[in-house]
Amino acid sequence: MTPIGVDEWVARSDDRRDQRGWRGRLGYLDARFGWWQRLLLVGLAAFVYGEFVVGGNVNYAQTGFNVVLYAILALGLNIAVGWAGLLDLGYIAFFGAGAYGYALFSSHAFGNLPLATGGVMLPAIASIPIAVAGVGILGMLIGLVALRLSGDYFAIVTLFVGQAFAEAANNVAPGTLGGANGLFGLQGFHVGSAAIGSTLGYYWYAVILLVVLMALLHLLDSSRTGRAWRAVRDDSLAASAMTISVNKVKVMAFAFGAVVAALAGTMFAAQQSSVFATNFSAQTLILIYACLVLGGAGSIGGAVLGGVVVTVAQQLLSSPIDSAYLFYGIILIVLIARVRPWQYLAAVLAAIVGFGVAAHAIVAAISHRAVAGSPGSAGWFATALRHYVIVPRGEPLTYGNILYIAAIVMVIVVVQLKGIRRLIAVVPTVYVGVCCWEARLTVDPGITAQIMIGAILIVTMAARPEGLLGTRRVEVV
Amino acid sequence: MAPLLELEQVSLSFGGLRALHALDLEVGEREVVSVIGPNGAGKSTVFNVITGIYTPGGDIRFDGESLIGRRPHAITRMGIARTFQSLRLFLNMTVKENVKSATYGRTHATPLESMLRLPRALREEKEVEAIAEDVLSFFGQRLLGYRFNQPAYVLSYANRRRLEIARAMATGARMLLLDEPAAGMNPNETHEITELIGRLRDERGYTILVIEHDMHVVEGISDRVVALDHGEKLTEGTFHEVANHPEVVEAYLGRNPEALQK
Numbered sequence: 001m002t003p004i005g006v007d008e009w010v011a012r013s014d015d016r017r018d019q020r021g022w023r024g025r026l027g028y029l030d031a032r033f034g035w036w037q038r039l040l041l042v043g044l045a046a047f048v049y050g051e052f053v054v055g056g057n058v059n060y061a062q063t064g065f066n067v068v069l070y071a072i073l074a075l076g077l078n079i080a081v082g083w084a085g086l087l088d089l090g091y092i093a094f095f096g097a098g099a100y101g102y103a104l105f106s107s108h109a110f111g112n113l114p115l116a117t118g119g120v121m122l123p124a125i126a127s128i129p130i131a132v133a134g135v136g137i138l139g140m141l142i143g144l145v146a147l148r149l150s151g152d153y154f155a156i157v158t159l160f161v162g163q164a165f166a167e168a169a170n171n172v173a174p175g176t177l178g179g180a181n182g183l184f185g186l187q188g189f190h191v192g193s194a195a196i197g198s199t200l201g202y203y204w205y206a207v208i209l210l211v212v213l214m215a216l217l218h219l220l221d222s223s224r225t226g227r228a229w230r231a232v233r234d235d236s237l238a239a240s241a242m243t244i245s246v247n248k249v250k251v252m253a254f255a256f257g258a259v260v261a262a263l264a265g266t267m268f269a270a271q272q273s274s275v276f277a278t279n280f281s282a283q284t285l286i287l288i289y290a291c292l293v294l295g296g297a298g299s300i301g302g303a304v305l306g307g308v309v310v311t312v313a314q315q316l317l318s319s320p321i322d323s324a325y326l327f328y329g330i331i332l333i334v335l336i337a338r339v340r341p342w343q344y345l346a347a348v349l350a351a352i353v354g355f356g357v358a359a360h361a362i363v364a365a366i367s368h369r370a371v372a373g374s375p376g377s378a379g380w381f382a383t384a385l386r387h388y389v390i391v392p393r394g395e396p397l398t399y400g401n402i403l404y405i406a407a408i409v410m411v412i413v414v415v416q417l418k419g420i421r422r423l424i425a426v427v428p429t430v431y432v433g434v435c436c437w438e439a440r441l442t443v444d445p446g447i448t449a450q451i452m453i454g455a456i457l458i459v460t461m462a463a464r465p466e467g468l469l470g471t472r473r474v475e476v477v
Numbered sequence: 478m479a480p481l482l483e484l485e486q487v488s489l490s491f492g493g494l495r496a497l498h499a500l501d502l503e504v505g506e507r508e509v510v511s512v513i514g515p516n517g518a519g520k521s522t523v524f525n526v527i528t529g530i531y532t533p534g535g536d537i538r539f540d541g542e543s544l545i546g547r548r549p550h551a552i553t554r555m556g557i558a559r560t561f562q563s564l565r566l567f568l569n570m571t572v573k574e575n576v577k578s579a580t581y582g583r584t585h586a587t588p589l590e591s592m593l594r595l596p597r598a599l600r601e602e603k604e605v606e607a608i609a610e611d612v613l614s615f616f617g618q619r620l621l622g623y624r625f626n627q628p629a630y631v632l633s634y635a636n637r638r639r640l641e642i643a644r645a646m647a648t649g650a651r652m653l654l655l656d657e658p659a660a661g662m663n664p665n666e667t668h669e670i671t672e673l674i675g676r677l678r679d680e681r682g683y684t685i686l687v688i689e690h691d692m693h694v695v696e697g698i699s700d701r702v703v704a705l706d707h708g709e710k711l712t713e714g715t716f717h718e719v720a721n722h723p724e725v726v727e728a729y730l731g732r733n734p735e736a737l738q739k
Contacts, residue, residue, distance in 0.1 A: 235568075241565075
């Protein structure tokens, strides 16, 4: 034990400060658990979900599969983006190529070629390695070319690759790739007579793949290759001066990411037994980035947690009652976290309720039609809110659009204000937000899901820029 | 005996600007040579052409082999490691990882071996650990113990300079190029650096080429001093010969030293 000197006390003061509040505690938990404990935790949670929660419900199994799928995709993206610091915007192409690769060897796709009447139906033990190795080589080749460029230019070229893939899948060789109709009727994973036949089966396969990948990537991260990636990310010139072959290391990161994406692709294609070019759009790419950024780029646990949070949020947002729980829950949690002491919190909550009831009463007195519409939420929420929110009868969309813009402006104002003024401004802002939600946002759940995930991302980034489980990173000190 | 590092008629231009012109320089095995000169004289450019960041005209040989056209990582693997004047640590990696990352060129485990923790990966990882602790312990208590797992960005300026030297040592090089190792240090730390450079040569057998502005440090460490100006060698010799050379005095202080003495 070295004696504790003054400079050590100073150096550790940062740690002490960080441990306060939920953000600090999250970081503390992250540092506390060793990697195999985390792995065990993930495995255990996945087991409990699959064994006790799903209970034969196909929707639950599908949600579980999607969660793990996105966790794996985020894990692969993390290699290039989080570790090697390469902004890879073409990642989705490797996911797609893996899926199409599997589809080609497990369907009638080759059926119109002379030698392959009836298509090529390989067992999973052959088709997965072929698809994944092919994509790995593809990733290496694209990496070799793209990595001659640096920074923004690299990002633009990879963005092109991503777009080019979707276009190619849609237009090239429609007889084989299926064009806009995609490929369908794929065989599931099977080896000999053993086959995965249910969604839950794919869920278990995905969980095993996730846990194995987490372990392997952790071991890679703490090896010479992982160190080289992070060194290149921090300062590639210094890395090259320290014996690291920068280009080779970057291509390796790119190709490893591609391989993980391809693994996810094969399992995605097999589970939904079809592939379409639209499955691999920029929208999906953004969702994967959201997982990684939210969870914390550079962290294996973060990528997985991000996958869970984003996918579950998306799932909740597709059902009216669950999305209402999420929306009002987030408002309540943010208020509880930010408004202190509790007397203020109680006052603000009371004011929000009072403001709405009063506004509703006043508008109702002026015009009955203006409040005659029904709230968009389902279940008991709708009943509870009938005398609270103002939703006009008939066509509420224009009204809702205006409210939406008003809500955004008001949020910006609230963020600028300080102290008691902010508390006062919060009241009408929440009310306008709620009215907007009931009148407009519940009407188009698909778009609302995107907006909400964006909002969750912004709020989390403001509170914790490094992501939920990420480590704070500095650029220049 | 042939010198370890030899620069022969090395020239480099950036567009119309002549950064180095027909420079000859030799550094013998286990010699400490200082390069001095006013700002913009081309000192750091000398380091950049030796380490392969720029490709110059002329020839540079290390241990008899030409370095021209080789890339930076290959040159460092041959045995020349450098530090940077502007400090280029891997700030978000820990102290120990900074040093370990510099052993990349000395280790050979493939990613697959690392992922499966096969024997070679395990053995190399043990060696790397030992190398890291060894080079860090060279700096006394300053980079040891609780410092191992701190990110480099929490280190003080002087400790960052020490860590850069440790990182260069971990590459397994025989020769170190130190770019202003005493810049930004207080007199006490400057004194320590002077001793440290001596120990690097005496205890570890390094050949050292150093750029330094602090004349006390230069006097304290140098076997030989080379003065540059406008990319050309003004003179070379012992510290006292060079420090009193009229052209060197002129380059630092301006023309007509007699006028200044009055």
